[in-house]
Amino acid sequence: MAKVQIGNVTLENQVFLAPMAGVTDLPFRLLCREMGTGLVCSEMVSAKAIYYKNKNTESLLEIHEKERPVSLQLFGSDPELMAEMAKRIEERPFSILDINMGCPVPKVVNNGEGSALMKDPLLAGKIISAVAGAIHKPVTVKIRKGFDDSCVNAVEIARIAQESGAAAVAVHGRTREQYYAGQADWDIIARVKAAVSIPVIGNGDVTGPEAAERMLKETGCDAVLIGRAARGNPWIFRRTIHYLDTGELLPSPPIEEVREMMLRHAALLTEYKGEYTAIREMRKHVCWYTAGYPHSARLRERINEMETMQELEAVIRG
Known part of the structure; x- marks a missing residue:
C-alpha cells in the first residue's frame, strides 16, 4: 500500500474517511481509525461560528489522540476571517486543515460558502492563499466537478488551489446541482490529476474495495475518500486496505x-x-x-x- 505525502504529513495508506456533516463526529472517526483508514476528517466547522464562540462548535473541534492524523474541515467565504480562525485553532491537535468548497446544502451555498465558491475562482484563490499563508500546517481543498453543467471548472479551481498554496485537492465527481444523485464522473478526477502536481484525492461512488481499486487505476489519483458507503460500515476501510494490499476480498462482518x-x-x-x-x-x-x-x-x-x-x-x- 502506497503512502501519501500531504505537505509535511505522511499518511500510511490511500484510503481516507470523507467529511460528512452529522456523521463524522469524534466517536465515528475513532471507529474508522481503528479499522485502518489513513486519514479521518471532521464534520465541517464554520469560521464564523469559531469567531462568535458558538457553544456547539467546541465539540466539533474536539480531537482524540487515538484518531490522529485528523483533517479538520473549515468553511467560510471571507478570506481574512478564514485566515484568522485558522490561526486561532492551529494549536489544536489536527494535522491538516481542509477548506470546504464542495458542500451542496442550500443554507451554506446561499451564504456564498461551500460549493458556491466554485462559481468564484478569484475569491476561492484568495481564501486558499490567505489560509495557507496564515498557518504552518498543510492546507487542502475539497471541491466538486463544478457548480452545475454550465460551470464544470474543477481543473481550473485545482490549479488555482495549487498556485495559492494548497498541499492537496480532493475532487468529488459530481456537480453541486447533482448533490449525490446520478453517477460520479471519474474522468474529471483524472483530468485534475493530469493538471496539477499536488496529491489528488478522488471522491464519489467509492462503494467498496473493488470500486476503490478501479478509481485509483482509472484516474491515477493518489488516494480515495469514502463517504456514504462508510455509514454503518466502518469495516469498509479494513476490507478496502486489505484488498488493495493482497487482492483478497474479506467477507462482510458476521x-x-x-x-x-x-x-x-x-x-x-x-x-x-x-x-x-x-x-x-x-x-x-x-x-x-x-x-x-x-x-x-x-x-x-x-x-x-x-x-x-x-x-x-x-x-x-x-
Whole structure:
C-alpha cells in the first residue's frame, strides 16, 4: 500500500474517511481509525461560528489522540476571517486543515460558502492563499466537478488551489446541482490529476474495495475518500486496505460483530454527548448498520422508541 505525502504529513495508506456533516463526529472517526483508514476528517466547522464562540462548535473541534492524523474541515467565504480562525485553532491537535468548497446544502451555498465558491475562482484563490499563508500546517481543498453543467471548472479551481498554496485537492465527481444523485464522473478526477502536481484525492461512488481499486487505476489519483458507503460500515476501510494490499476480498462482518460495533458506537456517543443525545443519534446509525438484514425494519421501529442505553442494548442483543 502506497503512502501519501500531504505537505509535511505522511499518511500510511490511500484510503481516507470523507467529511460528512452529522456523521463524522469524534466517536465515528475513532471507529474508522481503528479499522485502518489513513486519514479521518471532521464534520465541517464554520469560521464564523469559531469567531462568535458558538457553544456547539467546541465539540466539533474536539480531537482524540487515538484518531490522529485528523483533517479538520473549515468553511467560510471571507478570506481574512478564514485566515484568522485558522490561526486561532492551529494549536489544536489536527494535522491538516481542509477548506470546504464542495458542500451542496442550500443554507451554506446561499451564504456564498461551500460549493458556491466554485462559481468564484478569484475569491476561492484568495481564501486558499490567505489560509495557507496564515498557518504552518498543510492546507487542502475539497471541491466538486463544478457548480452545475454550465460551470464544470474543477481543473481550473485545482490549479488555482495549487498556485495559492494548497498541499492537496480532493475532487468529488459530481456537480453541486447533482448533490449525490446520478453517477460520479471519474474522468474529471483524472483530468485534475493530469493538471496539477499536488496529491489528488478522488471522491464519489467509492462503494467498496473493488470500486476503490478501479478509481485509483482509472484516474491515477493518489488516494480515495469514502463517504456514504462508510455509514454503518466502518469495516469498509479494513476490507478496502486489505484488498488493495493482497487482492483478497474479506467477507462482510458476521452479525455478532455488527451488534458489538453498534453497542461500541453507542457507548462512545454516550461518553462524548451524554445518554439522551447518544440514543437519539444512534437511531440513524442503527438504520445504516442493519440495512439489508432480515427483520431490520422491526428492529429500527423498536430503536426509535428507546430512551436509554440499557434499552438499546437489550434490543440490539435480543
